[in-house]
Amino acid sequence: MLELKNLHVYIGKTHVLEDLSLEVKLGEIVALIGANGAGKTTTLMTISGLIRTRSGTISFQPDMESSRKEISRRKVEDIVSMGISHCPEGRQVFTTLSVKENLYIGAFQRRNKKDIKDDSESVFNLFPRLAERMNQRAGNLSGGEQMMLSIGRALMSRPRLLLLDEPSLGLAPMLVERLFERLDRINKEGTTILLVEQNASMALELANRAYVIETGRIVLSGTGHELSDNKEVQKAYLGLT
Amino acid sequence: MELKNTKLFFPILIASGALLVFLMRAFMNDYILIIVNFVGINIILAVSLNLTNGFTGLFSLGHPGFMAVGGYVAAILIFPAARKEMLLPELPRWLAMQQWPLLPALILGGLCAALIALIIGFPVLRLKGHYLAVATLGFLIIVRVLITNMEKYTRGPLGLNGLPSLTNLWWVFLWVVITIYVSWKIKHASLGRSMLAIRENAMAAECLGIALAKTRITAFVIGAFFAGVAGGLWAHLVTAITPTSFSILMAFSLVVMVVIGGTGSITGAALAAILLTLVVEILRPLEEFLGAYGISEIIIAIGLLAILIFRPRGLFGSSEPSFLVKRKKTPQGSEAGI
Numbered sequence: 262m263l264e265l266k267n268l269h270v271y272i273g274k275t276h277v278l279e280d281l282s283l284e285v286k287l288g289e290i291v292a293l294i295g296a297n298g299a300g301k302t303t304t305l306m307t308i309s310g311l312i313r314t315r316s317g318t319i320s321f322q323p324d325m326e327s328s329r330k331e332i333s334r335r336k337v338e339d340i341v342s343m344g345i346s347h348c349p350e351g352r353q354v355f356t357t358l359s360v361k362e363n364l365y366i367g368a369f370q371r372r373n374k375k376d377i378k379d380d381s382e383s384v385f386n387l388f389p390r391l392a393e394r395m396n397q398r399a400g401n402l403s404g405g406e407q408m409m410l411s412i413g414r415a416l417m418s419r420p421r422l423l424l425l426d427e428p429s430l431g432l433a434p435m436l437v438e439r440l441f442e443r444l445d446r447i448n449k450e451g452t453t454i455l456l457v458e459q460n461a462s463m464a465l466e467l468a469n470r471a472y473v474i475e476t477g478r479i480v481l482s483g484t485g486h487e488l489s490d491n492k493e494v495q496k497a498y499l500g501l502t
Numbered sequence: 503m504e505l506k507n508t509k510l511f512f513p514i515l516i517a518s519g520a521l522l523v524f525l526m527r528a529f530m531n532d533y534i535l536i537i538v539n540f541v542g543i544n545i546i547l548a549v550s551l552n553l554t555n556g557f558t559g560l561f562s563l564g565h566p567g568f569m570a571v572g573g574y575v576a577a578i579l580i581f582p583a584a585r586k587e588m589l590l591p592e593l594p595r596w597l598a599m600q601q602w603p604l605l606p607a608l609i610l611g612g613l614c615a616a617l618i619a620l621i622i623g624f625p626v627l628r629l630k631g632h633y634l635a636v637a638t639l640g641f642l643i644i645v646r647v648l649i650t651n652m653e654k655y656t657r658g659p660l661g662l663n664g665l666p667s668l669t670n671l672w673w674v675f676l677w678v679v680i681t682i683y684v685s686w687k688i689k690h691a692s693l694g695r696s697m698l699a700i701r702e703n704a705m706a707a708e709c710l711g712i713a714l715a716k717t718r719i720t721a722f723v724i725g726a727f728f729a730g731v732a733g734g735l736w737a738h739l740v741t742a743i744t745p746t747s748f749s750i751l752m753a754f755s756l757v758v759m760v761v762i763g764g765t766g767s768i769t770g771a772a773l774a775a776i777l778l779t780l781v782v783e784i785l786r787p788l789e790e791f792l793g794a795y796g797i798s799e800i801i802i803a804i805g806l807l808a809i810l811i812f813r814p815r816g817l818f819g820s821s822e823p824s825f826l827v828k829r830k831k832t833p834q835g836s837e838a839g840i
Binding site for chain 1: 698706707
């Protein structure tokens with residue numbers, strides 16, 4: 262579905278991603294784990310078009326019927342309309358707008374009012390808390406609620422592929438667990454997910470496959486279980502010895 | 503029931519506004535009528551500035567520049583051909599022969615302002631915050647310098663005087679209604695939401711597929727259009743127009759209106775425009791009586807400080823009064839967690 266090949270990305274003069282390749286297949290949850298500054302967020306931003314590549318290709322195929330397209334030179338808004346939705350790091354809700362308005366902005370590119378309403382209903386189904394807070398200002402929500410809103414908002418563009426950047430950031434462990442259950446449900450309902458996480462143990466448990474990124478390169482890849490059994494990964498990311 | 507009220511509210515408001523205009527024209531003296539006209543023009547300016555500064559969060563000080571463009575375009579088009587020969591003998595022949603009625607001249611003035619906003623928007627709107635403010639201030643100064651030096655068309659620093667006094671309360675009222683209606687529609691449509699989203703968090707807005715540059719320029723261009731129209735109305739109310747008419751002070755007082763009203767609130771901007779215009783007029787006799795000119799500016803500045811300290815989001819924040827916006831009741835109470 263999504264294939265990154267030999268990506269080189271610079272931010273200013275810093276060579277952030279060096280020859281990075283990875284693949285996400287239709288229907289999967291793929292986790293990208295790594296330390297701070299390894300290039301996880303940059304990878305997502307490159308896919309969604311917020312950062313340009315120096316070289317390398319990104320190809321995307323929304324589903325089996327449609328054709329593969331090279332997207333590394335496309336505009337952000339085109340990439341969104343092709344079916345990739347990026348839920349950025351750190352909640353980033355529109356604080357002075359209501360929950361409902363936040364969701365509707367997520368459906369910015371769509372025009373069919375009924376579909377948008379149906380989708381907001383299904384977001385409310387997924388996160389009932391948001392329904393209760395529908396008319397409240399997003400800035401008044403708790404951290405966990407803002408995260409749900411941020412994910413719900415990203416779903417409003419009906420993405421085929423959801424890019425999630427650190428959804429567990431700053432959430433209590435119990436909330437993280439529930440949130441990951443919801444991610445699983447989103448995935449089961451047909452959205453492919455590429456997940457960037459520092460919380461490696463949760464991410465590896467959820468993901469079908471995972472990549473480990475270190476200083477801009479992929480150093481390891483495998484199924485979630487393979488990686489969580491890997492000695493190196495255990496030592497570096499899971500805190501086990 | 504609530505929905506019905508909201509739907510009826512606007513026609514009722516417009517009708518009562520029209521009735522008020524009718525009564526004022528029948529019973530008020532000219533001095534008061536002129537002040538009411540200024541109130542209306544300031545409403546147009548504040549509400550349209552609110553599109554850029556309020557909704558989209560682009561801090562522009564260039565509004566009087568667009569007014570100047572619209573004002574001069576309308577003035578040159580409307581000016582009687584016979585007088586143009588005297589006042590502007592060097593005007594190109596095709597332009598000297600024009601003698602337009604008010605409405606199309608206003609619209610063309612607005613369109614010219616919008617076109618200029620479109621052209622300067624591409625480079626200028628790449629800037630943010632105070633950089634943008636400085637750039638738009640620069641634009642305002644450039645417009646004034648150009649007008650001063652394009653003597654063939656503008657009579658330079660002398661300006662154009664003896665413009666026909668065409669602006670009356672009906673025209674102003676019409677444009678107030680159009681301006682408010684258009685911004686209201688924008689605010690409650692996906693365009694307005696995307697503007698607010700950009701103001702709140704440009705990066706997140708971009709992630710959701712909102713085209714930043716396009717939306718920003720749209721806001722800037724629409725705001726400039728109404729500023730241009732207001733400039734035309736202003737010129738034909740004052741019946742004179744000079745390069746100094748559109749000053750930095752004016753830019754400042756328009757921004758104050760938006761800030762006091764609440765950045766993003768249409769009602770707030772309109773009420774603040776009414777309030778500020780009236781305060782200045784009411785204080786004028788006091789200034790003359792005390793011989794202390796500038797008191798009104800001081801009082802407005804103090805008022806602004808008080809608002810920024812005690813109500814930093816302005817009188818209305820980003821919202822409109824609740825009786826104008828339909829809202830559904832929210833279900834209350836639930837267990838904690840996700």
